[in-house]
Amino acid sequence: MAGNAPPQFDQHTCCGIVEEAAYRARERREQKQKQPWIVRKLAVAITIGILAYATYVYIGRFCVPMIRIDAGALGRRSMGIGFLVVFCIFAMMIYWSYLKIILTPPGLAKDHVSKSAEPHPSTTARFDDSWEEGLGSWQYEGMTHPTDQPTQSESLPPATIDSSALPATTEKSNVVARNGHAGPGSDAEGDSNAGNLNAIPPVAAAKAAKDLPVEAAAPAQSPRVKPETRSGPIRPTRRPPSTPVLLPECRYCYKDGFVKPLRAHHCRSCGTCVLRFDHHCPWIGQCVGALNHRFFFIFCEWAAIFCIWVFATLLAQNVKAGNSTNLAVSPDGQQIAVIALAGLFMLFTLVMIASHTRLIIHNQTTIEHLGVQRMKEREKAILGNAFPWYQFGAKRRMRKQWDEEWGSLSREGNLWWLGSYRANWESVMGSSVLDWFLPIGRSPMNGLEYRTNPRFDEIGRWRPRREWPEGLR
Ligand SMILES: [Zn+2]
Numbered sequence: 001m002a003g004n005a006p007p008q009f010d011q012h013t014c015c016g017i018v019e020e021a022a023y024r025a026r027e028r029r030e031q032k033q034k035q036p037w038i039v040r041k042l043a044v045a046i047t048i049g050i051l052a053y054a055t056y057v058y059i060g061r062f063c064v065p066m067i068r069i070d071a072g073a074l075g076r077r078s079m080g081i082g083f084l085v086v087f088c089i090f091a092m093m094i095y096w097s098y099l100k101i102i103l104t105p106p107g108l109a110k111d112h113v114s115k116s117a118e119p120h121p122s123t124t125a126r127f128d129d130s131w132e133e134g135l136g137s138w139q140y141e142g143m144t145h146p147t148d149q150p151t152q153s154e155s156l157p158p159a160t161i162d163s164s165a166l167p168a169t170t171e172k173s174n175v176v177a178r179n180g181h182a183g184p185g186s187d188a189e190g191d192s193n194a195g196n197l198n199a200i201p202p203v204a205a206a207k208a209a210k211d212l213p214v215e216a217a218a219p220a221q222s223p224r225v226k227p228e229t230r231s232g233p234i235r236p237t238r239r240p241p242s243t244p245v246l247l248p249e250c251r252y253c254y255k256d257g258f259v260k261p262l263r264a265h266h267c268r269s270c271g272t273c274v275l276r277f278d279h280h281c282p283w284i285g286q287c288v289g290a291l292n293h294r295f296f297f298i299f300c301e302w303a304a305i306f307c308i309w310v311f312a313t314l315l316a317q318n319v320k321a322g323n324s325t326n327l328a329v330s331p332d333g334q335q336i337a338v339i340a341l342a343g344l345f346m347l348f349t350l351v352m353i354a355s356h357t358r359l360i361i362h363n364q365t366t367i368e369h370l371g372v373q374r375m376k377e378r379e380k381a382i383l384g385n386a387f388p389w390y391q392f393g394a395k396r397r398m399r400k401q402w403d404e405e406w407g408s409l410s411r412e413g414n415l416w417w418l419g420s421y422r423a424n425w426e427s428v429m430g431s432s433v434l435d436w437f438l439p440i441g442r443s444p445m446n447g448l449e450y451r452t453n454p455r456f457d458e459i460g461r462w463r464p465r466r467e468w469p470e471g472l473r
């Protein structure tokens, strides 16, 4: 991998140029170094500064003049006391939840796995999942394609599943894939992006679908199903990635030199692999991962509530002051600055709440979600290749047919789908309503063990509906 000569790209085609650009961009990102501690924590200091400034302006320049009944106060004394009490409650919650999130580490893989050689060196498929790539991409270098193997059970290495680890589950035949000291021959381990990643990027996929002969273009939906031969036009088919992502060799981190636990990814800013990596957040100076995702969400909640309160009350009173005929009462410049900051952060935190609610109820991390998006893009490209652009109905019907054959991409096609939105939510946020709002306790997950979707096979490949366990079809 490292030190290999750069691949040759076809400069005479659009795809060749695009692929080369993507390769160069990846190379530049590879060279990015781990950020120094002080750089990573810079935004934390800025955030604390903004919070302290907002607190000073709200109390010292907004509430106190009202309580003292100063000439330039923007409201009555009772109003000042009411604003102050509510503000103190919200301020206490935002400071508390902020301290909790900056002091709770996301969980680091290096604390749980020891260094090891790359398992099965003969297999050279490599997954590059550094988070800035976002989409994750498989690079095949002579890897045996799973469909070349005669049967599913034969393709499994001996110790793929730790059957003693099978728990009683709410959904039938689920498997807890365990992490441990990974290395050659260790227990089944997987990756978060199973079923969501694509073997080839959309452009190349569409090109490949166009260039392939009929037999090859109709993909093997399962290693056990013979590809259908058709005499008519090619029917585009859904082609989920067939990479055995639960196998340790698919999750080796070349930078850290170990097999990553399930759903862990390497953060370039932190320079280490993080458990159930979601994203690197500069505002908290660290990653959001398995052990602090709940606290990150709780912080976003209180930050949004705090911003809404500050924004609404300051804005209302300043507008009133602007319209007032009393010359002693006029809008305050520093309060206007805080209104602008509160408005900005209010929008930002509300967007974060909306997107993370969606991620959590789907039991996906940001990276895993990007994998689904990429799969959707790829399917769009395949449909665009198979139908003229104006045949919207035909494309919609084809997607519907795919969903009937496979299930939906973000639910049945998600390796970590636990069977319901509620189960997914509770796996991240805890089962008690108090857990959803109070920054106390711990994360409900340990970051190492995850139940896998029974619609996937033992090595993490999405199965079509007809192969799902009885009762799930
Ligand atoms: Zn790593």
Ligand SMILES: [Zn+2]
Binding pocket: 267, 268, 269, 270, 271, 279, 280, 281, 286, 287
């Ligand atoms: Zn990080």
